[in-house]
Amino acid sequence: MSQASSAARGRRAERLPIGREITWGAFRGTRKFESPSELPAGYADMLVKILHAQASSEIMSVLTFRDYLDRAPTLDDRWALARVIADEMRHGMQVCRVLDDFGAPGKAVVAQVMAMRLGEAKMDAFNEPLESWGDLLAFMTLIDRVGDFQLRNFEEGSYAPLARAIPLMLHEEQLHIAIGVNGMRRMVSDAEYYGSAAEAQALVDRWYPRALDMFGHSGSAASRQAIEWGIKKWDNDEVRTMYVDEVGQVIRDLGLTVPPPDRGRRIA
């Protein structure tokens, strides 16, 4: 903290334009970091780790979704899926470009992500097999929504190259979520489409615990440090609670039941 404060004093700037200033944590009121050379000790390691998980998730979505390009039930579904895959590939590329500036450790992560095979994602949810088109719909409804909350957590963060990448990604995640929810709504209400309300409930039951796990451990010290450095706004429990409120409403609006929060969980 004393190291952080003295670094902050050294960087104190007069009146920064909107969006250029760090707005929370130890560096509040100073200019956002533009390159790894400006970061306080430990910050780069943490950011590379966070971006590794992010890049791995984006790229693994491509690897798992692509099998359905010729299996999604309707032409519209196939077109929507092609669009989602292109978006996820670009998200992966955007995150890898940020990583690339972090020298050997960043480049090693990019190489690892490029070499990744099914089942090797950093986050468990991305290693779950997608056994049906319904799994993809539930994935976009529940897991892409976790991605959306994680990006919101990084929005306006203290590392400027990442902060600049977030708005377009957030916009596209909203589209992926809408594709998932609309598909699930049709499962529940349109007998001509695909699946049934009972199948939709089983999908919610399958993916809800994986979604809640993705926010990480309660009371994580790393997550407190990330907030202090301005990388994240909220700790794991805060953002999980926000997610539970939002997704709970969506599940109820579909006429389905929200599973108990501790059922099937692997991370407490």
Ligand SMILES: [Fe+2]
């Ligand atoms: Fe994404």
Ligand SMILES: [Fe+2]
């Ligand atoms: Fe997405």
